[in-house]
Amino acid sequence: MKDLIRQYIDAGISRRKLMRGLSAAGFTAAAARTVADALGPVPAMAAEPGNVGTGQGIREVTGTGGMLYMQQLKSAGVEYIFFNPSTGDAPFYDAAVDVPEIQLIKGIQEGAVVAMADGYARLSGKVGVAQIANVGLPNGMTQLVNSWKDRVPVLLTVAAFGTETAGRDYPQDYDHQEPMLSPITKYFWLAESASGIADVTRRAIKFATTPPTGPVFLSIPDDLLRQQVSAQVWDKALFSVPMRIRPDKDDVETVAKLLIEAKNPLITVGDGITLSHAEMEVVRLAELLGIPVAGQSGLGYWSKPFPTTNPLYVGPFVPQSRFPGAVDVHFNIGDQTAERTMRGARTITMRVDPIGAAHTWPVDMAMVCDIRLGVADIIAAVQAMATAPRLKQIADARAARAREYNAGMAKMRDTIAKDLNNAGSITMERLGVELETAMEKDTIYVSDCDSGRTMDPFMAWGGADKTYISTGPSILGWAQAASTGAKLARPNMPVVSATGDGSALFGGPQPLWSQARYAAPITNIVVNNRSYNNERNRIWSIIAGEQFRAGKDMTCYNGSPDVDFAKSAQAFGVEGETVSDPAKIQESMKRAKRANIEGRPYLLDILVDREGVGAMSEWHPPYSVAAQRTRKV
Amino acid sequence: MTRIVRAAVLAGLVFCVPMATVTAQEAREGKAGFAASVFPDGPDRELVAVNCTQCHSPQPIVQLRMNAQGWRNQVYNMILRGAQIGPGQIEPVVTYLSTVFGPGQPFPGQTLPQVTLAAGEGSNLVEGGCQLCHGLDRVTATPRSHDQWQLIVNRMAFVGAPLDEDQKKTVVAYLSAHYAPK
Ligand SMILES: Cc1ncc(C[n+]2csc(CCOP(=O)(O)OP(=O)(O)O)c2C)c(N)n1
Ligand SMILES: [Mg+2]
Numbered sequence: 045m046k047d048l049i050r051q052y053i054d055a056g057i058s059r060r061k062l063m064r065g066l067s068a069a070g071f072t073a074a075a076a077r078t079v080a081d082a083l084g085p086v087p088a089m090a091a092e093p094g095n096v097g098t099g100q101g102i103r104e105v106t107g108t109g110g111m112l113y114m115q116q117l118k119s120a121g122v123e124y125i126f127f128n129p130s131t132g133d134a135p136f137y138d139a140a141v142d143v144p145e146i147q148l149i150k151g152i153q154e155g156a157v158v159a160m161a162d163g164y165a166r167l168s169g170k171v172g173v174a175q176i177a178n179v180g181l182p183n184g185m186t187q188l189v190n191s192w193k194d195r196v197p198v199l200l201t202v203a204a205f206g207t208e209t210a211g212r213d214y215p216q217d218y219d220h221q222e223p224m225l226s227p228i229t230k231y232f233w234l235a236e237s238a239s240g241i242a243d244v245t246r247r248a249i250k251f252a253t254t255p256p257t258g259p260v261f262l263s264i265p266d267d268l269l270r271q272q273v274s275a276q277v278w279d280k281a282l283f284s285v286p287m288r289i290r291p292d293k294d295d296v297e298t299v300a301k302l303l304i305e306a307k308n309p310l311i312t313v314g315d316g317i318t319l320s321h322a323e324m325e326v327v328r329l330a331e332l333l334g335i336p337v338a339g340q341s342g343l344g345y346w347s348k349p350f351p352t353t354n355p356l357y358v359g360p361f362v363p364q365s366r367f368p369g370a371v372d373v374h375f376n377i378g379d380q381t382a383e384r385t386m387r388g389a390r391t392i393t394m395r396v397d398p399i400g401a402a403h404t405w406p407v408d409m410a411m412v413c414d415i416r417l418g419v420a421d422i423i424a425a426v427q428a429m430a431t432a433p434r435l436k437q438i439a440d441a442r443a444a445r446a447r448e449y450n451a452g453m454a455k456m457r458d459t460i461a462k463d464l465n466n467a468g469s470i471t472m473e474r475l476g477v478e479l480e481t482a483m484e485k486d487t488i489y490v491s492d493c494d495s496g497r498t499m500d501p502f503m504a505w506g507g508a509d510k511t512y513i514s515t516g517p518s519i520l521g522w523a524q525a526a527s528t529g530a531k532l533a534r535p536n537m538p539v540v541s542a543t544g545d546g547s548a549l550f551g552g553p554q555p556l557w558s559q560a561r562y563a564a565p566i567t568n569i570v571v572n573n574r575s576y577n578n579e580r581n582r583i584w585s586i587i588a589g590e591q592f593r594a595g596k597d598m599t600c601y602n603g604s605p606d607v608d609f610a611k612s613a614q615a616f617g618v619e620g621e622t623v624s625d626p627a628k629i630q631e632s633m634k635r636a637k638r639a640n641i642e643g644r645p646y647l648l649d650i651l652v653d654r655e656g657v658g659a660m661s662e663w664h665p666p667y668s669v670a671a672q673r674t675r676k677v
Numbered sequence: 678m679t680r681i682v683r684a685a686v687l688a689g690l691v692f693c694v695p696m697a698t699v700t701a702q703e704a705r706e707g708k709a710g711f712a713a714s715v716f717p718d719g720p721d722r723e724l725v726a727v728n729c730t731q732c733h734s735p736q737p738i739v740q741l742r743m744n745a746q747g748w749r750n751q752v753y754n755m756i757l758r759g760a761q762i763g764p765g766q767i768e769p770v771v772t773y774l775s776t777v778f779g780p781g782q783p784f785p786g787q788t789l790p791q792v793t794l795a796a797g798e799g800s801n802l803v804e805g806g807c808q809l810c811h812g813l814d815r816v817t818a819t820p821r822s823h824d825q826w827q828l829i830v831n832r833m834a835f836v837g838a839p840l841d842e843d844q845k846k847t848v849v850a851y852l853s854a855h856y857a858p859k
Binding site: 341342359360361362363364365366367452453455456457459460463464473497498501585586588592593594595596655656657659660661662663666 | 727728731732733734736737740741749750753754756757758759760761762763764767811814815816818819821825828829831832858
């Protein structure tokens with residue numbers, strides 16, 4: 045059996061052959077599949093198909109429209125509904141009384157509800173279900189933009205105004221809310237009959253979860269939710285479209301050959317890898333050929349799919365990189381902005397999403413496929429084209445250069461951290477170093493922290509290290525809520541949220557209420573510089589208008605009043621403390637960890653330096669309403 | 678200040694559009710249009726023209742004047758964001774920046790506005806030390822508290838205002854006496 049496994053890993057025999065071999069060796073089909081999965085790189089085959097003709101996986105449900113919806117969610121494997129209620133959607137929750145398989149998680153602002161569902165979906169890979177009041181829909185839409193841009197499968201449902209009263213302009217009614225969702229969903233629908241509710245619910249889930257995944261919106265008139273009906277609900281497997289699409293064989297061989305023969309290849313990585321769960325395959329490909337890997341830069345990414353401590357990782361992508369220098373073959377795996385042209389280089393891009401590929405910049409070859417399968421195929425083709433010793437020779441030579449480059453970079457980061465550590469107050473760089481020490485290696489770090497971009501390089505991400513989750517578009521007010529969803533998806537992993545003070549105020553402290561109610565042990569960090577710090581830097585530097593010239597920060601200073609985040613957390617049922625001394629960060633993180641171990645969330649309000657242009661200024665345009673009065677009331 | 682680059686550079690930053698990108702060869706040959714031409718001649722100009730324009734235009738750079746330690750911190754910050762400056766290149770880049778965009782370097786095409794300072798002890802220090810890098814209009818534009826002047830004057834000294842500790846105190850006292858909120 046050892047031989048068989050070696051052949052599978054090294055010589056690339058097919059998975060089918062491996063499975064046959066394992067079953068000849070006495071393994072059951074299920075056990076053989078487990079072994080094959082553990083060995084990677086090819087994802088599990090679909091389970092044995094059932095037989096819909098015999099009614100397998102199909103149930104007849106009789107009850108209210110609300111019950112039909114809930115039963116369809118249950119059959120689709122939904123475990124949590126993130127919600128905030130209103131009168132019209134009561135039939136959902138009446139049904140919930142009898143559907144104990146689905147746990148309700150309440151959020152007290154619609155943005156928090158959607159962001160919790162989004163965080164849950166990102167970490168679980170399942171659809172995140174959010175239900176909010178129709179009148180509160182726009183509150184939730186802000187956070188749905190994050191889901192849309194990052195291709196996160198979220199089902200957002202509202203009870204719409206009733207079919208019979210639609211158009212009467214009743215006090216709360218603004219009819220046909222669906223088109224508002226048009227630019228930020230893959231699919232939106234208004235249910236038109238009670239018996240069709242399960243049907244539209246299935247369709248919505250199918251659209252959300254079929255790659256390229258994304259958010260969907262369902263609007264169900266409240267009178268339909270109350271009607272008694274009978275209809276079928278189906279198991280998820282009966283309406284799942286796995287999209288295990290492999291790339292074209294000829295393309296695979298072309299890319300394999302280019303990567304082997306390239307003088308100076310570069311791989312860039314993006315969120316498509318995370319969505320396809322292809323992290324391990326990408327590491328294998330890079331290591332097989334010793335190809336340096338560049339990560340994402342600026343805005344527009346939400347995960348860090350390649351281990352930043354891997355010697356082949358060379359930092360964020362810029363089109364003219366110092367290392368590896370003049371690239372001749374640029375293989376982009378799953379990133380949108382890394383399709384940017386590198387002078388002199390062929391650009392090949394592998395994407396799950398045909399719309400995103402070759403969308404903005406010219407590319408020489410676009411491959412659309414499941415990234416895990418696509419990369420596995422390229423690995424197999426590479427191994428078929430060159431002997432193992434030859435591959436090792438190529439990889440060793442390339443990797444040696446990357447290793448040397450990396451050693452230099454690590455030293456430089458140390459110097460920077462030391463030089464920028466003024467000991468008296470907390471700089472971003474110092475905070476990065478401290479958090480790297482304090483956080484467990486397997487922490488899920490949920491970040492909504494604009495200034496955090498300069499502390500992130502001091503922390504280790506991906507692979508066996510921490511998981512980094514953020515949002516590509518940086519629509520703020522997401523992380524505290526998203527971390528709550530993340531903790532539900534991964535209750536046995538440490539979860540830390542990091543937000544700027546601005547972000548914490550966009551989204552908080554409402555998510556803390558949910559953390560307290562459901563005893564979600566999360567460490568919440570507010571990186572508090574009492575400013576929209578990076579925003580001011582961009583306004584003063586990039587726009588560079590009158591505010592810079594006059595030295596007047598008209599918009600970004602947040603102090604005065606200074607928000608006491610620890611106190612506000614306490615008001616919402618979460619213990620908190622303020623940290624201003626860099627030497628005390630470790631102690632505070634320990635207290636947070638202790639609370640988490642005991643099952644409680646915690647908040648650290650960490651006072652950090654403002655940095656950049658105009659950082660010292662606390663001036664803001666003064667105005668007092670009280671002073672305007674002629675009558676002191 | 679003259680608007681050197683009018684394009685929507687924010688897009689360059691945020692969405693990584695390769696605006697104003699200059700190649701090494703173009704920088705050497707001085708052919709790269711405004712991006713290279715706004716960086717004055719000097720040793721290692723190329724390093725800056727190429728590596729400091731991959732995410733944003735030259736605007737944020739050319740509008741500042743700072744000494745070496747001010748520029749070093751700025752360059753550190755950019756390296757953490759992905760600027761391709763290597764360990765051996767930090768000092769050459771800092772030297773270039775603090776020379777051509779150092780205290781006292783003029784802003785081409787711009788005359789600093791005339792400002793008459795309030796009379797008082799320390800006004801000469803402000804006059805002499807506070808318009809090396811920007812106009813005095815920026816100093817007098819906004820009334821600020823004593824604590825604020827303290828922080829700002831410290832920062833200005835850090836980035837290159839030529840004031841010793843006693844002079845800083847005098848300047849802070851002067852500014853808080855004459856340019857504080859009523
Ligand atoms: C919901 C939302 N509103 C407004 C913005 C615009 N914006 C971008 S960054 C920022 C300030 C963020 O401040 P903070 O979270 O404190 O981050 P810092 O830069 O200070 O680290 C704002 C308002 C946004 N991105 N999202
Ligand atoms: Mg802030």
